[in-house]
Amino acid sequence: MKLRIIISVLLLAFLASCSSSRRTTQKKRKPGVVVNEPKPKKLPSVKQIQHVRKLEKGNKKLNRHTLKYIREYAPIAVLEMIEYKIPASITLAQGILESGNGRSQLALKSKNHFGIKCHRGWKGERVYHDDDEKGECFRKYRYVQTSYKDHSKFLSGRKRYASLFKLRKTDYKGWARGLKKAGYATDKKYPKKLIKIIQDYKLYEFDKLKKRDMARFVKDEKKKPKKEPKLKKQIPDYYQVKKGDTLYSISKKFNISVALIKEMNGLKSNTLSIGQRLLVK
Incomplete structure (x- = not known):
């Protein structure tokens, strides 16, 4: 009888120590300090709007979210290329792939596109997400441009990527394979994915640009009278679940994957309730 009591006490002490250990681990999750990020300036044109229009005319099946991402962030990628010698096509393709076209939970809430x-x-500020391990720490930014700048500094400031900077700016295939070889990503198909995005959306065209081209584009834009773009039917940011809806039917309706809907809305299962509001854009 005494032996059973002793065993029970020891077991309770062990469980209490485990619980305490878990609580201690959670306490280590510090939010970080707010970094004073410079407010983004208006970016010069890199003819990204014309680039996207040509793509749309040539292939109607291209992902509209990817096209929107190119329109919005191509100028940042080109500026980073001019300063840090990283091909704009590589930076853009990585942003598109790793942020889910800027629509992943990490990108939306933390402006972390890479x-x-x-x-x-x-x-700086930090957030925690499950990645290779559970509850990993990721950087949080105030502006997307800061995320791009940090990406450039990350690659240019580490010795393991030094060999990449010996490649030509136009050698996007060498860069894609070199990133995987240097340990940037664990996905074996990472280089192929980057190369496909670059080729499908002709991102290599941005690698040809130089600083003087951007100045010329700005002058051209000032000369031409601006035309008001035709307004397309807007898809609402949120969708309210109706009777009979499933994640699959909603994904088809808005042309996005089930996995992305779940990630953007923090869903753990496929269960939906009528009247529930889902972020779909």
């Missing part, structure tokens, strides 16, 4: 983790020495 999945850059906290790493040692990061003192």
Whole structure:
């Protein structure tokens, strides 16, 4: 009888220590400090709107969210290329792939378009997401441009990527394969995915641009009278679940994947309730 009591006490003490250990681990999750990020300036044109229009005319099946991403962030990628010598096509393709066209939970809530983790020495704001391991620490930004700048500094400031900067800016295939070889991604198909995005959306055209081209584009834009773009039917940001709706039917309705709907809305299962509002854009 005494032996059973002793065993029970020891077991309770062990469980209590485990619970305490878990609580201690959670307490280590610090939010970080708010970094004073410079407010983004108006970006010069890189003819990204004309680029997208040509793509739309040539292939109606291209992903509209990817096209929107190119229109919005191509100028940042080109500016980063001019300063850091990283091909704009690579930066754009990585942003498109890793942020789900800027629509992943990490991109929407933290402006982190490249999945850059906290790493040692990061003192800025942070968020926690499940990735290779559960509850990993990721950097949080105020502006997307800061995320792009951090991506450039991340690649240019580490020795393992040094060999990539010996490649030509137009060698996007060499860059894509070199990133995987240097350990940037664990996905074996990572280079193929980047190359496909670059080729499908002709992102290599941005690699040809130089600083003087951007200045010329700005002058051209000032000369031409601006035309009001035709307004397309807007898809609402949120969708209210109706009777008979499933995640699959909603994904088809808005041309996005079930996985992305779940990620954007923090869903753990496929269960929906009538009247529930889902972010779909």
